[in-house]
Amino acid sequence: MTITSTGLTKAAGVAAAAAGAIFIVVQINHPPMVAASVETTEWVVRSTAKAVMAALALAGITGMYLHTRRRVGWPAWLSLVGYLLFAAGYLAMFATEVIAATVLPTVVGSQPGYVNDVLVSAAGGTPAGDIGGMQTVLNLAGVGYLVGGLTFGIALFRTGILARWAAILLAVGTLGTAALAVLPEGFNRPLAVPVGIALIGLGVSLWRSLDRSPAPTAPVAPVREPAVP
Template identity: 65%
Template sequence: MSITTSRLGQAAGVAAVVAGTIFVLVQINHPPMGVASVSTTDWLVRSTAKTVMAALALAGITGMYLRQRAVVGAFGLAGYLLLSVGYLLMFGTEFAAAFVLPAAATSSPGFVNDVVVAAFGGHAAGDIGALTTVFALTGATYVAGGLVFGIATFRAGILSRWAAVLLAVGNVSTLALAVLPESFNRPLAVPTGIALVGLGWSLWRDQRRETSGVAAATGTATAAARPQAAVR
């Protein structure tokens, strides 16, 4: 099987669907965010899953951008770059949550608790270094990138428009967590997960049609060339 641009686009669509599914599933029965949860197997599994999700989401939105790049222009590129930074930072923080914080929970529980609190918009009691800036930058690029990329995708009209709207609304809605109780953290993440699934499925279908069209055109051209070859 030859690796073509269309097939890579299909793979990016699948990556986005899997990322969105993971993002929704990890929200179900999520444990309380505190130092007591950090050393549990549940925390390790969920944080690892979120790490994979961030990597797959980055691959997915890259495929989406490349499919639309001729239409979305500089506005779409800005949205893609912002959202990419958001997912890259999310990948790093979730990796640390899975493989660094559990090891530090026993020796430095205060530090770990401060990191968890700051990660969810709270104020750390102690010094956690540059992590405060990292968390703020992650949130800003995730919100702004989702909004701009969602709008650009909607305007392009190539991929699913309802999913593009849901991506923009879902990412921006996380700003409400600054004033809402912690119990809203999980429900507000679900729309973005569904949006990734919708956009990924739309990209996969679009690229599959393109692959089928190219194959059909190639077959027709080959069949048309055979009589000419015979005459020669």
């Protein structure tokens, strides 16, 4: 099996679209962010799905960056900075969801207060106690997701290679999460849907952009002039 850049780029498009679909599905009827929810099988399944989503999204945005990096225009660093921040956000998100699926359910019985504080911080609130390094990871996930998504969305819009409506939706959708600091928890799930739609749109656009690319032309053999007697 031969691995080509075209095949990898198409795989990145599929990964981004799948990540967006998972991101939307896991928001439906999401259980409340309380310690009692952590003890359920549903919590483990949803957290595992979110970890898979973060890994797929990371693969997807990597493909988008590599496919569009030469067309970002001025300033040239915008795409790279946006990608690095967004990637860091998804890496931190992957870590937190792995912890949510594998660690929190095992300690919720003995340390429900700690688990509740982690959940409060993850929802954008202020925990009552010290949650240690988890606070740093959650902060990195939040800043990377918000600032990285905004910057990367602007960079993708500037290139004009992928669907611009999806790039705008990505930028606006990730920026909109900042409003969760002042909005009730009920807004947490609906505000995630636009980003999911944006990832689907960008993933499909990444796949289709390869089909629209002009096929390379074969080199033309030089024509030999007949020798003059």
